[in-house]
Structures are given as C-alpha cells and as structure tokens.
Amino acid sequence: MGRVQDKVALVTGGASGIGLSTATLLAKEGAKVVVADFNLEGAKQVAQNILNDGGEAVAVFLDAGSEQSIKDAIDFTVEQFGTITILYNNVGTTNLQKDLDVVNIDLDEWDRLMNVNAKSVLLGSRYAIPHMQKAGGGSIINTASMAAFAGDSVRSAYGASKAAVVNLTKYIATQYGKDNIRCNGVAPGLILTPAAKQNMSQEVLDIFEKYNALPYHGEADDIGNTVLFLASDESKFITGQTIQVEGGHYLSNPSIADFHQLMSQAKS
Ligand SMILES: NC(=O)c1ccc[n+]([C@@H]2O[C@H](COP(=O)([O-])OP(=O)(O)OC[C@H]3O[C@@H](n4cnc5c(N)ncnc54)[C@H](O)[C@@H]3O)[C@@H](O)[C@H]2O)c1
Numbered sequence: 364m365g366r367v368q369d370k371v372a373l374v375t376g377g378a379s380g381i382g383l384s385t386a387t388l389l390a391k392e393g394a395k396v397v398v399a400d401f402n403l404e405g406a407k408q409v410a411q412n413i414l415n416d417g418g419e420a421v422a423v424f425l426d427a428g429s430e431q432s433i434k435d436a437i438d439f440t441v442e443q444f445g446t447i448t449i450l451y452n453n454v455g456t457t458n459l460q461k462d463l464d465v466v467n468i469d470l471d472e473w474d475r476l477m478n479v480n481a482k483s484v485l486l487g488s489r490y491a492i493p494h495m496q497k498a499g500g501g502s503i504i505n506t507a508s509m510a511a512f513a514g515d516s517v518r519s520a521y522g523a524s525k526a527a528v529v530n531l532t533k534y535i536a537t538q539y540g541k542d543n544i545r546c547n548g549v550a551p552g553l554i555l556t557p558a559a560k561q562n563m564s565q566e567v568l569d570i571f572e573k574y575n576a577l578p579y580h581g582e583a584d585d586i587g588n589t590v591l592f593l594a595s596d597e598s599k600f601i602t603g604q605t606i607q608v609e610g611g612h613y614l615s616n617p618s619i620a621d622f623h624q625l626m627s628q629a630k631s
Pocket of ligand 1: 375376377378379380381382399400401402405425426427428453454455456479506507508509550551552553554555556557558559
C-alpha cells in the first residue's frame with residue numbers, strides 16, 4: 364500500500380525539475396498521475412518512465428497562462444481516472460531580462476507573471492475543487508518560492524506573484540476546509556534542477572551555499588518529498604501552510620556566515 368495509493372494527481376510543469384520529481388514520487392507511492400506541461404514531449408517521456416517502472420501515468424498539454432487549457436487539463440484528468448484528489452499547481456516562471464526592479468520592470472512581464480504564476484493557482488483550484496467536493500476531499504499543493512518572503516534587487520513580479528500564491532493558499536484552505544479539502548504550499552530556496560545548474564556559474568552556487576545553514580544545496584526530490592507528504596493523509600491536520608524548504612538559507616541573522624568566516628580566520 365503506497366502513501367498516496369489510488370489517489371488521482373494532476374502535476375503541472377511535470378516535464379522537468381521539481382514537477383518531474385514529484386510526479387515520479389507520487390506514482391511510486393501509488394497515485395495515478397497526469398503529467399501536464401507545455402513541453403508535451405517531455406511530459407510524455409516522464410509518463411512513459413513512470414509506466415516502465417510499473418506506475419500509472421499519462422501526459423497532457425497544458426498552458427498555465429490559459430484558463431481554457433487549465434480547465435481542459437482538469438477535465439482530462441477526470442476523464443482518464445474518474446476524479447482528481449491531488450492538484451499540484453507547480454508551474455512558475457520569470458524572465459530575468461524583463462522582470463527587473465520597480466522602476467525598470469516591463470509591465471507586460473508583470474501581467475504575464477501574475478497570470479502564469481498566481482492566477483493559474485486560482486484557476487486550477489477553481490476547476491478541481493468541485494470534483495474534490497464530490498470525491499469527499501482532496502489536497503491542493505502550490506509551489507511558492509522563498510522569493511515570496513524576502514526582497515531582491517530584481518524579479519519584482521516573480522516575488523509578488525509568489526507572495527500571492529502564499530496568501531491564496533490560506534484563502535483556499537479557509538474556504539474549502541469544511542469540504543475536507545486541504546491547501547498547502549511549498550516554498551523552495553535554490554534547488555539544483557537541471558535548469559538552475561545550467562544557468563548558474565560555480566561562483567554563484569558557492570555564494571548560495573555559503574549562506575545555507577546546511578552544507579549542501581537542495582535538490583528536486585527535497586521538494587518532491589515535501590509535496591508527497593502534503594498530498595498524503597500523513598499531513599491530514601495541516602492546511603493553509605507554506606513549508607519553507609531552503610536549507611536554512613533564510614534562517615538566521617544574515618551576517619552569520621561572514622561572522623563564521625571571521626572567527627575561523629581569527630583561530631588560524
Ligand atoms: N529551482 C529553483 O531553485 C526554484 C526555487 C524557488 C521556486 N521554484 C519554483 O518551482 C517551480 C518549478 O520550477 P523548476 O525549477 O522545477 O523549473 P523547471 O524549469 O525545471 O520546470 C518547469 C516546468 O514547467 C513548464 N512550464 C513553464 N511554463 C509553463 C506554462 N506556462 N504552462 C505549462 N508548463 C509550463 C516547463 O516546460 C517545465 O517543464 C516553479 O514554480 C518555480 O518558480 C523553483
């Protein structure tokens with residue numbers, strides 16, 4: 364008996380990174396999984412790998428910026444597996460050329476990120492909740508980001524959209540809790556997905572690691588395992604929370620890493 368045996372999950376952005384890890388872990392623990400992504404070929408590959416490992420999965424195209432596409436993905440899930448009891452709203456994006464500081468940010472990029480990162484959570488939930496109500500309950504999990512909790516020199520729209528995800532998580536939890544529908548979030552710090560590894564120099568990665576409380580970086584499975592827990596009945600009394608999975612990067616007085624360095628220099 365798996366930890367999410369026979370539950371039906373839709374994972375958005377499931378073709379790569381955190382979504383791929385989560386889809387795989389949910390299937391390993393007995394869920395029937397729909398892998399949704401606008402990279403349909405990638406999503407099909409993930410579904411095939413799950414099938415090869417003896418799990419149950421199918422892929423579907425999703426454009427998280429389109430209401431119709433989100434509705435279609437939910438309908439597809441219900442057609443395939445009869446219901447939906449786990450919704451993982453995971454798609455999130457930014458464009459570092461346009462998502463700048465407040466004075467210079469491209470306003471169309473602001474609108475795009477509010478739509479793709481935040482409104483997609485509202486819409487996925489809007490179309491999944493009636494099915495969860497019929498099924499007697501469900502678990503919605505949203506990918507936020509530590510960018511929701513701290514300022515940055517750029518990525519103003521990304522940070523604001525992820526803060527919206529954190530708050531929407533509480534609203535959904537409040538509004539549908541009595542229907543036995545839980546809603547939680549996960550806020551990753553830097554996670555070494557293939558995209559992150561490709562886009563960051565070793566120098567940048569070293570800066571991140573220096574300020575982690577733990578001596579290593581996060582990996583996609585660190586988020587996947589948290590989502591698996593939130594999807595399972597093991598977390599049945601947890602709702603409205605956003606769990607920060609970030610290696611203690613934001614844990615302490617921000618100057619602590621520099622003090623550690625100073626102290627070790629003084630000792631030597
Ligand atoms: N990796 C990190 O360090 C990190 C940190 C904080 C938050 N996050 C969040 O985690 C989530 C997943 O990120 P990841 O690092 O796994 O990214 P990723 O780029 O590896 O995967 C994202 C997936 O989403 C798909 N996608 C993107 N836009 C889409 C759209 N509009 N419609 C449908 N599919 C779309 C992509 O094709 C891709 O398969 C995002 O919400 C991101 O903001 C990631």
